[in-house]
Amino acid sequence: MPEGPSVRKFQLLTSPFVGQVVVKVGGSSRKINVNDLNALRLQDSQVHGKNLYLAFVAAEGPLGPTAEETVLQREAASGESSPAQGGQEQVCAPQTHSQVEGLQELQCSRSEPPDAAEGPGNWLRFHFGLFGSIRANEFSRANKANKRGDWKDPIPRLVLHFESGGFLVFYNCRMHWCSSPRADPASDILSVEFHRGRALDALQAPDPICYTLLDQRYFSGLGNIIKNEILYLAKIHPLTQGSALALSDLERLLDCAIQFSSAWLHSKLRGKRLHPQIYQKDQCPLGHAVVKGTLGPSGGFKRLTWWCPQCQPEVL
Numbered sequence: 001m002p003e004g005p006s007v008r009k010f011q012l013l014t015s016p017f018v019g020q021v022v023v024k025v026g027g028s029s030r031k032i033n034v035n036d037l038n039a040l041r042l043q044d045s046q047v048h049g050k051n052l053y054l055a056f057v058a059a060e061g062p063l064g065p066t067a068e069e070t071v072l073q074r075e076a077a078s079g080e081s082s083p084a085q086g087g088q089e090q091v092c093a094p095q096t097h098s099q100v101e102g103l104q105e106l107q108c109s110r111s112e113p114p115d116a117a118e119g120p121g122n123w124l125r126f127h128f129g130l131f132g133s134i135r136a137n138e139f140s141r142a143n144k145a146n147k148r149g150d151w152k153d154p155i156p157r158l159v160l161h162f163e164s165g166g167f168l169v170f171y172n173c174r175m176h177w178c179s180s181p182r183a184d185p186a187s188d189i190l191s192v193e194f195h196r197g198r199a200l201d202a203l204q205a206p207d208p209i210c211y212t213l214l215d216q217r218y219f220s221g222l223g224n225i226i227k228n229e230i231l232y233l234a235k236i237h238p239l240t241q242g243s244a245l246a247l248s249d250l251e252r253l254l255d256c257a258i259q260f261s262s263a264w265l266h267s268k269l270r271g272k273r274l275h276p277q278i279y280q281k282d283q284c285p286l287g288h289a290v291v292k293g294t295l296g297p298s299g300g301f302k303r304l305t306w307w308c309p310q311c312q313p314e315v316l
Helices: 004-017 067-078 102-107 196-203 209-213 224-233 247-269
Strands: 022-026 040-048 051-058 122-136 158-162 167-178 291-295 303-307
Touching: 004 040, 004 051, 004 122, 004 167, 004 247, 022 040, 196 209, 196 247, 209 224, 224 247, 224 303
Parallel strands: none
Antiparallel strands: 022 158, 040 051, 051 122, 122 167, 158 167, 291 303
């Protein structure tokens, strides 16, 4: 499924439509009544980890402040600021950026409001499947035949046409209404509020490191591709227990996670493809044979994992 960098790019595609009214809807979703979105105004767009949240309000009313603006206005009135967790006291103000510079704008997004009263409107949460995506002002077209030999275009789950004439198309995603975004920015690896200390504590657990990295409570947005790549970059065997690693090794792994995720997002914003070093490879960059295994906690979800036994020796 799309990982944090991909979902942040999706959010950039939705941002130009914030403030516009939905004039026509379509899509195959059966989880929500897509017609409920007709004549609503898209008020806000936020991303948290692997989830995208869109806020909709009645179109006849004035466009109210976004959840972000509401928090900032309340703090300005009280003369207080909310320091970022982990000792990072950065407050990011809204800025205008080009799409390539969109990473900085997204990283300056603060946490979502703690309760529904601070987030006006209803929020639609999107969680994307393996080939989930969003397209702006275009539909996805089949680039190969399916298993039946048919060249059928993918069927969108939701299509939103706006008053400007533009439209958004959502593919392979689950949607449901919620009162407000529920997420912890301190766990988001692409957030300026990411809490390194809490992440390091989680990595020191006596569990295989590849299990901990996919725990969204501490590494929101980090998925299987990022997991494989950063373990190779840090030269750590995926089944090594975190408690067996030196703090310096865990620090390096955390640096790889943040740097790789940010670099991947920058590449996406420039329209460049990811060129993984270990994920789905038969050989590592040094020419060693790569091993593939299905790894995961007992009774939990297991994921395909690639590693190089020579570059990533197991620590007993």
